[in-house]
Amino acid sequence: EAQVTQNPRYLITVTGKKLTVTCSQNMNHEYMSWYRQDPGLGLRQIYYSMNVEVTDKGDVPEGYKVSRKEKRNFPLILESPSPNQTSLYFCASSLSPLGEGDPLEQYFGPGTRLTVT
Amino acid sequence: SQQGEEDPQALSIQEGENATMNCSYKTSINNLQWYRQNSGRGLVHLILIRSNEREKHSGRLRVTLDTSKKSSSLLITASRAADTASYFCATDPIYNQGGKLIFGQGTELSVKP
Numbered sequence: 001e002a003q004v005t006q007n008p009r010y011l012i013t014v015t016g017k018k019l020t021v022t023c024s025q026n027m028n029h030e031y032m033s034w035y036r037q038d039p040g041l042g043l044r045q046i047y048y049s050m051n052v053e054v055t056d057k058g059d060v061p062e063g064y065k066v067s068r069k070e071k072r073n074f075p076l077i078l079e080s081p082s083p084n085q086t087s088l089y090f091c092a093s094s095l096s097p098l099g100e101g102d103p104l105e106q107y108f109g110p111g112t113r114l115t116v117t
Numbered sequence: 118s119q120q121g122e123e124d125p126q127a128l129s130i131q132e133g134e135n136a137t138m139n140c141s142y143k144t145s146i147n148n149l150q151w152y153r154q155n156s157g158r159g160l161v162h163l164i165l166i167r168s169n170e171r172e173k174h175s176g177r178l179r180v181t182l183d184t185s186k187k188s189s190s191l192l193i194t195a196s197r198a199a200d201t202a203s204y205f206c207a208t209d210p211i212y213n214q215g216g217k218l219i220f221g222q223g224t225e226l227s228v229k230p
Contacts (some may be wrong), residue, residue, distance in 0.1 A: 004159075033217060043205075045217040058217060090159060105150055105162035106218060113157065
């Protein structure tokens with residue numbers, strides 16, 4: 001089954017304790033992206049990756065890191081989490097970046113609900 | 118600011134009725150997409166309409182796009198309780214940077230049995 005998986009689904013942690021949220025897709029998609037969803041602010045892009053070893057900042061990258069060593073995986077790293085990073089996080093992928101060639105929808109993971117105390 | 122603005126923010130209807138949600142956006146787009154999100158879960162793609170299309174159908178869904186007014190509507194006909202969810206429009210701007218979709222705030226649809 002074609003899907004985007006994220007782990008963990010739920011995480012409660014304390015300020016300053018490094019954490020990683022994993023994201024994996026089995027569709028051989030080139031493009032992957034991380035969003036956070038907050039009430040009243042909608043979904044905002046954190047980081048994206050056009051392909052292996054190619055990553056770039058989205059709208060709200062502060063406090064986050066990513067890596068893309070393999071095509072299927074795109075982990076989100078919080079080196080020193082803070083309470084303002086409490087949010088619902090989504091990983092998404094598509095065959096190619098939007099704006100290039102035929103329009104393609106993005107496939108979203110199930111979400112990771114992170115609470116930082 | 119977010120590209121898409123959706124209206125209404127919340128909609129409550131009875132099963133069997135039609136539900137209409139509207140989306141307005143600010144800049145020229147390649148396409149507009151509608152997504153559905155069940156409470157606290159991932160977004161699921163529903164339908165995509167290109168900028169040169171005016172109307173598109175998929176099952177009980179009908180989407181219209183008016184690029185002159187920079188607006189779109191999503192119509193769900195003969196709604197069911199299982200349609201209860203949040204619905205988001207998302208635009209792919211012409212000058213897309215980062216390949217990201219620009220999401221609206223969403224419409225919360227509640228369909229009562």
